Amino acid sequence: MIADVVFDAPMLHPFSYRIPDGVHVAPGQRVLAPLRGAARVGLVVGVRERTDEQLRSLVRTVDAEPILSAAQLELARWIATESLSSVGGTCAALLPPPGGRAPTAGRAATAERPASALEHVAPVERGASADCAVRSTPWRPGSSASEPRLDLLVGAGRERRALDRIASAEAAVVFTADVESAGRWAGRLAKLGRVVRLDSGVDEEARARAWTELARGSVALAVGTRSALLVPLPAHACMVLLDEHEAAHKPPGPPRMHARDVVLERARREHVPTVLTSATPSVEVWWRADRGELAADSAPLGAWPAVTVADTRGIVRREPLTPPLARAIRETLALGRRVFLAVSRLSSALACDECGEVVRCGECALALGYSRAAGVLTCRLCGDRMPLPDLCPGCRGRRLSPFGWGIERVEHAVRRRFPNIRVARYDPDAARGARGEAQRAAASAADVVIGTRGALRLFGPASLGLAGFVSPDQLLRVPDFRSSERAFSLMWAAAERVRGDGAVVVQSQTPSHYALEALARQDLGAFYKQELKFRAELGYPPFRRLAVIAVRGAGATETRALADDVCAALRRSSRLTVYPSIAERHDRQRRIVVKGHADLAAVLRPALEDFLAPRSRSRGIMSVEVDPVEWQP
DNA sequence: AGCACGCCGACT
DNA sequence: GTCGGCGTGCTC
Numbered sequence: 001m002i003a004d005v006v007f008d009a010p011m012l013h014p015f016s017y018r019i020p021d022g023v024h025v026a027p028g029q030r031v032l033a034p035l036r037g038a039a040r041v042g043l044v045v046g047v048r049e050r051t052d053e054q055l056r057s058l059v060r061t062v063d064a065e066p067i068l069s070a071a072q073l074e075l076a077r078w079i080a081t082e083s084l085s086s087v088g089g090t091c092a093a094l095l096p097p098p099g100g101r102a103p104t105a106g107r108a109a110t111a112e113r114p115a116s117a118l119e120h121v122a123p124v125e126r127g128a129s130a131d132c133a134v135r136s137t138p139w140r141p142g143s144s145a146s147e148p149r150l151d152l153l154v155g156a157g158r159e160r161r162a163l164d165r166i167a168s169a170e171a172a173v174v175f176t177a178d179v180e181s182a183g184r185w186a187g188r189l190a191k192l193g194r195v196v197r198l199d200s201g202v203d204e205e206a207r208a209r210a211w212t213e214l215a216r217g218s219v220a221l222a223v224g225t226r227s228a229l230l231v232p233l234p235a236h237a238c239m240v241l242l243d244e245h246e247a248a249h250k251p252p253g254p255p256r257m258h259a260r261d262v263v264l265e266r267a268r269r270e271h272v273p274t275v276l277t278s279a280t281p282s283v284e285v286w287w288r289a290d291r292g293e294l295a296a297d298s299a300p301l302g303a304w305p306a307v308t309v310a311d312t313r314g315i316v317r318r319e320p321l322t323p324p325l326a327r328a329i330r331e332t333l334a335l336g337r338r339v340f341l342a343v344s345r346l347s348s349a350l351a352c353d354e355c356g357e358v359v360r361c362g363e364c365a366l367a368l369g370y371s372r373a374a375g376v377l378t379c380r381l382c383g384d385r386m387p388l389p390d391l392c393p394g395c396r397g398r399r400l401s402p403f404g405w406g407i408e409r410v411e412h413a414v415r416r417r418f419p420n421i422r423v424a425r426y427d428p429d430a431a432r433g434a435r436g437e438a439q440r441a442a443a444s445a446a447d448v449v450i451g452t453r454g455a456l457r458l459f460g461p462a463s464l465g466l467a468g469f470v471s472p473d474q475l476l477r478v479p480d481f482r483s484s485e486r487a488f489s490l491m492w493a494a495a496e497r498v499r500g501d502g503a504v505v506v507q508s509q510t511p512s513h514y515a516l517e518a519l520a521r522q523d524l525g526a527f528y529k530q531e532l533k534f535r536a537e538l539g540y541p542p543f544r545r546l547a548v549i550a551v552r553g554a555g556a557t558e559t560r561a562l563a564d565d566v567c568a569a570l571r572r573s574s575r576l577t578v579y580p581s582i583a584e585r586h587d588r589q590r591r592i593v594v595k596g597h598a599d600l601a602a603v604l605r606p607a608l609e610d611f612l613a614p615r616s617r618s619r620g621i622m623s624v625e626v627d628p629v630e631w632q633p
Numbered sequence: 634a635g636c637a638c639g640c641c642g643a644c645t
Numbered sequence: 646g647t648c649g650g651c652g653t654g655c656t657c
Contacts, residue, residue: 002657004657005657007634007656008634009634009635009656010634011634011655011656013657014657015656015657016657017657018657033657034656034657035635035656035657036635036636036637036655036656036657037636037637037656038635038636040635052657054657055657056657089634
């Protein structure tokens with residue numbers, strides 16, 4: 001008997017080993033196998049009836065029984081295939097640590113009695129759960145009854161509604177975007193029954209135990225992050241993915257797929273009713289809901305603060321606070337309420353101080369990246385470069401400038417104007433560790449908090465009197481097709497944290513931007529309608545799919561040549577739009593952006609075959625990122 | 634990914 | 646004369 005084993009390494013093919021006589025291993029089971037001298041943990045993906053004395057033998061089993069069922073293994077294969085990455089690397093990122101700690105020689109005894117390995121052929125397969133049809137929320141037409149129920153919860157009280165769904169299900173697995181939120185939800189669910197955690201907020205042994213308990217069905221509630229996406233689901237469980245729009249659901253590294261896409265695919269394959277929650281769903285998910293693939297349930301809209309958009313066009317930029325914002329701050333402080341001023345650390349685009357026009361790429365419509373040092377504007381997508389223009393393309397005015405108010409300048413301005421109040425700044429992305437803790441403590445007690453996106457976690461719903469956006473234009477102008485979506489999401493999240501009788505002030509040079517109008521009207525649909533129009537017109541997700549390929553050769557010349565080769569290979573496919581490669585890291589690396597269709601992965605794989613195959617021209621391809629979310633260099 | 638093998642600089 | 650830099654090649 002021969003076992004095919006994959007490892008946590010960028011090798012796309014499995015390795016074959018002889019299974020010693022009397023030992024039983026099954027697909028989905030982890031084993032210790034010799035690989036280049038050392039014994040390494042690998043995952044069995046196939047067992048074949050054949051003999052080959054040339055092959056080396058497996059050392060022993062690591063799990064007494066398969067940790068992944070056939071269905072789970074198939075899902076892992078799908079993730080790997082769709083993301084052009086290895087099954088081994090994907091599984092390594094999605095499995096609990098083997099045995100809770102490194103295997104020791106003493107545990108080798110497991111290998112001598114592996115009969116149990118085949119007795120429990122892991123988790124239970126389920127049919128469509130009939131019990132889920134009883135719920136109260138309307139179910140849109142468009143999906144047949146055999147398909148699982150998929151809900152998108154937006155609007156006020158969405159977490160409460162998610163909790164109700166969990167309470168009425170027999171079992172539930174909740175996926176959060178980060179460990180902090182996993183801890184919070186574990187606490188919430190504890191009122192319903194015993195909860196196990198699968199995230200790194202608990203130790204490795206507890207995670208491994210949680211996995212086994214779920215497989216046995218001895219616990220009904222679990223919370224985890226994306227590392228738990230392959231966890232065995234108890235019978236009649238539902239899945240809940242929280243804050244679907246969060247970029248943390250697809251950080252760099254394996255598994256190279258958005259947690260939401262894995263959850264939806266799993267729901268489909270295993271007929272598991274699934275709930276996504278989000279204040280501002282990703283455009284991709286909103287679109288799927290529009291098409292009836294998910295049932296969008298927007299509860300009654302909660303109270304909404306008064307939103308004022310302060311037009312900053314033509315205003316001399318010496319002062320970050322416009323009169324409307326300064327007045328709102330004064331009034332809010334007079335009421336003894338707290339103020340949050342949102343600032344951004346980004347300032348990378350060129351805009352006109354007169355008319356607010358942003359200098360964009362003629363081809364891609366993205367704001368062109370501004371580099372003062374190089375004296376050029378570059379398109380992050382197509383790589384087009386142009387010298388800094390003298391005149392505004394909109395009004396022919398001469399006042400083009402990179403726009404941005406940094407956190408320090410805003411803090412200074414606030415202190416000067418309001419000398420007797422407690423002002424704190426909070427930028428958790430910049431200040432980590434002890435300094436971050438100190439900042440956080442100061443910010444928790446301050447009257448006015450000046451901070452970036454991450455500072456929102458300081459405030460609960462309706463806890464603020466005022467949220468002010470000093471210059472969200474910086475966010476709207478980020479050279480990324482998702483810039484509007486991100487800016488809208490941030491502003492909406494801030495508005496949700498303001499009392500219904502409070503205020504939101506947005507300073508902008510583009511006061512009629514649809515994101516601002518939708519925010520002011522508390523109208524999610526209005527934003528997505530415009531955003532989808534923009535995405536459709538220019539061929540961005542969800543209408544087209546993107547991939548980013550990074551290439552690196554020995555030097556600038558070699559890198560260039562390799563990138564040209566890759567581009568040429570990709571251009572042979574009529575299903576792909578290939579943009580010219582962009583130099584990065586002082587010409588040491590090149591990035592190639594490819595646009596495709598729904599079949600992107602299937603088209604990309606054969607096109608890149610020569611470059612990804614072992615022992616060929618593989619060296620040089622640094623990474624292939626399909627459906628990137630964060631794709632800055 | 635690791636880990637070994639392989640040719641060019643400063644050291645007991 | 647060696648020890649060691651990490652470039653490149655392979656792992657059942």
